[in-house]
Amino acid sequence: xxxxxxxxxxxxxxxxxxxxxxxxxxxxxxxxxxxxxxxxxxxxxxxxxxxxxxxxxxxxxxxxxxxxxxxxxxxxxxxxxxxxxxxxxxxxxxxxxxxxxxxxxxxxxx
Numbered sequence: 001x002x003x004x005x006x007x008x009x010x011x012x013x014x015x016x017x018x019x020x021x022x023x024x025x026x027x028x029x030x031x032x033x034x035x036x037x038x039x040x041x042x043x044x045x046x047x048x049x050x051x052x053x054x055x056x057x058x059x060x061x062x063x064x065x066x067x068x069x070x071x072x073x074x075x076x077x078x079x080x081x082x083x084x085x086x087x088x089x090x091x092x093x094x095x096x097x098x099x100x101x102x103x104x105x106x107x108x109x110x
Contacts, residue, residue: 001065005037005097009055010089018088024081032072033064055091069096 012018029035038060063069073082086092100106 001067003099004063004066004069005099006034006061006063006069007095007097008059008061008092009057009094010092011056013088013090015088017084021081021084021088025085028075028078028081029061029072032075033068034061034072036060037062052093053091055093057089066096 026036036059038058040058042054042056042058063072072078
């Protein structure tokens with residue numbers, strides 16, 4: 001099983017729901033083998049070039065497998081956790097990526 005990286009980009013909503021989510025999510029993510037690899041706040045530096053507006057917050061989570069990531073999402077013990085993330089954020093973008101040792105597999109498909 002290959003690891004999966006979940007990239008989360010979002011703005012914070014004007015409430016405390018994401019603060020409540022972040023307090024509980026570390027244990028919930030860890031329960032399924034996930035770990036936060038990086039997190040950050042948008043810098044005041046140069047704006048990045050792209051087709052979408054930048055988000056305030058970035059979180060990158062490593063999961064041991066796609067199955068572990070799905071188990072986190074589907075865990076009934078956390079059914080009240082995910083709404084905190086959903087209500088506590090705006091303009092949420094979330095993608096899952098597999099780890100590549102180099103870009104050759106991606107470039108071959110292009």
